[in-house]
Amino acid sequence: MRKPxxxxxxxxxxxxxxxxxxPFYLMIVNxxxxxxxxxxxxxxxxxxxxFDNYVQAFMELDFLKTFANSVFxxxxxxxxxxxxxSMAAYALSRVKSKFSTFIFFVFVAxxxxxxxxxxxxLITIFGKFDMLNRGGLIFMYLGFxxxxxxxxxHGALNSIPKTLDEAAxxxxxxxxxxxxxxxxxxxxxxxxxxxxxxxxWIWNDYLLPSLVINQQGMETIxxxxxxxxxxxxxxxxxxxxxxxxxxxxxxxxxxxxxxxIIKGVSDGAVK
Amino acid sequence: xxxxxxxxWLFLMPVLAALVLVVIAPLLLGVxxxxxxxxxxxxKGFVGFDHYKALFQDKRFLDSLWFTIKFSIVSxxxxxxxxxxxxxxxxxxxxxxxxxxxxxxxxxxxxxxxLGFIWQFIFTKAFAGFGSLVGIESLKGWLSTPNTGFWGLxxxxxxxxxGYIMVIYIAYLEGVSSELIEAAEIDGANAFQRFRHIVxxxxxxxFTVSMFLTLSNTFKLYDQNLSxxxxxxYNSTQMVAMEIFNTxxxxxxxxxxxxxxxxFFIIVAVIALLQVYLSKKxxxxx
Numbered sequence: 001m002r003k004p005x006x007x008x009x010x011x012x013x014x015x016x017x018x019x020x021x022x023p024f025y026l027m028i029v030n031x032x033x034x035x036x037x038x039x040x041x042x043x044x045x046x047x048x049x050x051f052d053n054y055v056q057a058f059m060e061l062d063f064l065k066t067f068a069n070s071v072f073x074x075x076x077x078x079x080x081x082x083x084x085x086s087m088a089a090y091a092l093s094r095v096k097s098k099f100s101t102f103i104f105f106v107f108v109a110x111x112x113x114x115x116x117x118x119x120x121x122l123i124t125i126f127g128k129f130d131m132l133n134r135g136g137l138i139f140m141y142l143g144f145x146x147x148x149x150x151x152x153x154h155g156a157l158n159s160i161p162k163t164l165d166e167a168a169x170x171x172x173x174x175x176x177x178x179x180x181x182x183x184x185x186x187x188x189x190x191x192x193x194x195x196x197x198x199x200x201w202i203w204n205d206y207l208l209p210s211l212v213i214n215q216q217g218m219e220t221i222x223x224x225x226x227x228x229x230x231x232x233x234x235x236x237x238x239x240x241x242x243x244x245x246x247x248x249x250x251x252x253x254x255x256x257x258x259x260x261i262i263k264g265v266s267d268g269a270v271k
Numbered sequence: 272x273x274x275x276x277x278x279x280w281l282f283l284m285p286v287l288a289a290l291v292l293v294v295i296a297p298l299l300l301g302v303x304x305x306x307x308x309x310x311x312x313x314x315k316g317f318v319g320f321d322h323y324k325a326l327f328q329d330k331r332f333l334d335s336l337w338f339t340i341k342f343s344i345v346s347x348x349x350x351x352x353x354x355x356x357x358x359x360x361x362x363x364x365x366x367x368x369x370x371x372x373x374x375x376x377x378x379x380x381x382x383x384x385x386l387g388f389i390w391q392f393i394f395t396k397a398f399a400g401f402g403s404l405v406g407i408e409s410l411k412g413w414l415s416t417p418n419t420g421f422w423g424l425x426x427x428x429x430x431x432x433x434g435y436i437m438v439i440y441i442a443y444l445e446g447v448s449s450e451l452i453e454a455a456e457i458d459g460a461n462a463f464q465r466f467r468h469i470v471x472x473x474x475x476x477x478f479t480v481s482m483f484l485t486l487s488n489t490f491k492l493y494d495q496n497l498s499x500x501x502x503x504x505y506n507s508t509q510m511v512a513m514e515i516f517n518t519x520x521x522x523x524x525x526x527x528x529x530x531x532x533x534x535f536f537i538i539v540a541v542i543a544l545l546q547v548y549l550s551k552k553x554x555x556x557x
Contacts, residue, residue: 010365016357017367017374020430026397027389042400084285091282103287110294112543114491116512117536118297120519120529121304124311125297143293146286175278204382206494211520222384222494229388229498236392243388250380258373261380266438269484 031240038236053241060231061224061242062217067249070203070220073134077141078198082191085146089153090179094162104154111147115207123211137212141202149194152268156190157183196264203250221246298536305530311523322530331506332531335514342424342510343489349429350485351478354436359466361437362444372441375434383431387498390427394419394499417507420500424508427495432488436481443477444470479550486542511535 030038031053033046057063092100126136160183168178184191206222213219219227225246232238254261305322307314326332357375361368378386394413402410413419447470455465493512496502502509502517509517515535519528 006363006365009360009363010367013360013365013367013371016360017371020374020377020434023389023393023430026393030392030396038396042396043404084289087282088286091279095279103283106295107286107290110290112540113294113298114512114536114539116491116493116515117532117539118294118301119516120311120525120532121297121300122293124525125300139289140293142286143289146290150286175276179282200380204380204384206382206384206497207516222382225385225388226498236396239388240392243385246385247381251377254373254377254380262372262376262438265376265379265435266442269435269439269480270442 027240028244030236031244033237035235035237053237054245057228057238057241057245060238061228061245063245065217066219066221066224069218073137073141073209073220074199074202077138077145077202078195080138080142081145081149081198082194084142085149085194086153086184086187086191087179088146089150089157090183092150093154093157094165104150107147107150111151115144119207119211126212132212133215133218134213137209140208140212141198144208145198145201148197148268152190152194153187156187160186192260193264193267196261197268200261200265301529302533304526305533307526309526309529311525318526322527323534325527326530326534331509332511332514332518334506335509335511338421338508339490339492339510342421342492343486346425346428346432346489347482347485349425350432350436350489351481353429353433354481355440357433357437358440358444362441372434372437375437377434378431379435383492383494384498386427386431387495390423390430391499394423414500415504417504420504420508423499424492424495427499428489428492431495432485436485439481439484440474440477443474447473476550479546483543483546486546487539490539490542 026042029045030042032049032051034050034052037046092104122140123132126132126140131139164182165178168182169175173181204222205220206226209220209223210226213223225242228242229239232242304314306317306319308316308318357371361371361375365371391414398410398413402408414423451469452465455469460468491512492510493516496508496510496513500508502513511531512535515528515531518524518531522528
């Protein structure tokens with residue numbers, strides 16, 4: 001039975017949805033106009049659609065290369081975070097000792113440390129030992145991403161009984177085999193959450209790469225976007241086309257995996 | 272597996288090494304540097320509490336701290352109000368509720384830097400265009416005054432984060448059984464009473480989580496601040512994170528910037544511990 005009070009709510013919902021989408025709409029509509037037309041009228045649809053802005057933005061951003069850089073750094077970092085965090089959480093959850101409790105506490109407490117509090121010594125020290133750029137960046141992502149990932153894995157591991165490990169050991173498996181063939185597959189739901197949370201964060205991160213990546217041609221999308229925007233600051237036709245290009249990959253991914261993404265983000269926050 | 276086993280250490284080592292080198296060592300070194308005249312390359316000697324004394328006279332730092340506090344308080348209230356309202360809206364049995372959730376949450380997937388640039392266009396160009404269309408002068412010149420810069424940042428963050436907070440409230444709201452609500456309805460409770468006496472107590476833990484997340488996201492904000500206003504006009508919308516960055520990497524006052532970073536850490540840690548303490552206390556009382 002549908003209740004009559006739902007109809008105004010439906011209307012309100014649609015109105016709010018349009019309001020939420022308005023910035024994206026204005027961005028796309030204006031990215032299809034000429035520089036002059038944006039200046040004259042920002043609100044109407046383009047009188048004549050032009051893709052010239054996109055062609056120029058695509059080339060200036062070196063988009064394929066920049067996109068590949070972002071994919072490389074995000075994928076490698078997330079895989080490393082998943083592997084090492086799950087292993088560490090396994091060790092901490094299976095060995096119940098004061099030392100394990102202490103280490104777990106240190107990881108959780110490290111979540112409270114804002115990036116700005118460690119940023120200055122971190123960059124100068126890693127710079128001194130010539131450990132900046134890709135390798136250094138990925139290692140730093142492991143350091144910053146491990147805490148939350150270990151926390152989530154630890155919670156999931158505590159609900160997997162230890163007798164399972166012992167049974168496998170009796171059957172002749174070694175500790176690595178127990179973890180990789182028996183325990184790790186059981187952690188799949190939490191692995192999805194860990195992967196989603198870290199992907200969103202690393203893909204969009206600007207500040208850390210801006211400090212660590214100093215080689216030309218290695219820039220990630222946010223980094224390149226910042227330079228691009230600085231260069232074309234009053235040229236909105238190019239800037240908007242560039243911004244649209246930058247968010248297309250995210251929207252496409254969201255379209256295919258929205259249920260998993262929303263569930264992952266909500267699980268990560270609530271646990 | 273036992274503590275003495277090699278595998279225990281092998282499993283633990285990679286993340287432990289990363290945490291120590293990337294977070295713990297820089298934090299401790301940073302505290303040490305903040306008491307010296309470190310210039311990023313070398314240290315000549317200790318200066319005691321000089322940086323900390325200077326910092327409490329530093330108008331730029333105090334202004335940025337005050338701006339950050341004001342911004343955080345206003346944003347936390349708005350984001351939670353809007354987020355909870357959206358959650359109530361999309362958990363009512365609407366036909367469109369799946370699509371609505373998708374749309375409200377969408378901004379959270381896009382980086383703060385990019386969102387800030389998009390909104391810079393909206394505030395400076397689209398607002399002005401709309402203003403002249405309907406004849407409202409005050410829609411012109413947004414982001415060019417401290418006040419519109421402040422509200423610009425608040426609007427951007429509310430638009431972005433409300434969908435995130437909505438998702439958290441939904442997780443708790445969906446735990447409220449519909450039988451309970453129907454029973455109350457039969458007993459004659461009106462919509463407000465049902466919300467006040469059934470839904471509200473059950474979603475109370477969501478407030479703790481949401482407050483913590485919005486506070487931590489707004490207080491430490493950097494990307495959106497950089498791309499929307501860049502701290503301008505005249506540093507009037509510069510938040511603490513940006514002020515620390517500019518002190519160290521803009522004016523190359525490394526040790527002084529680090530002293531600001533230590534104060535920033537202490538504030539963030541105290542707020543977080545207070546929050547944990549208060550939520551634990553409330554859980555015990557309930």
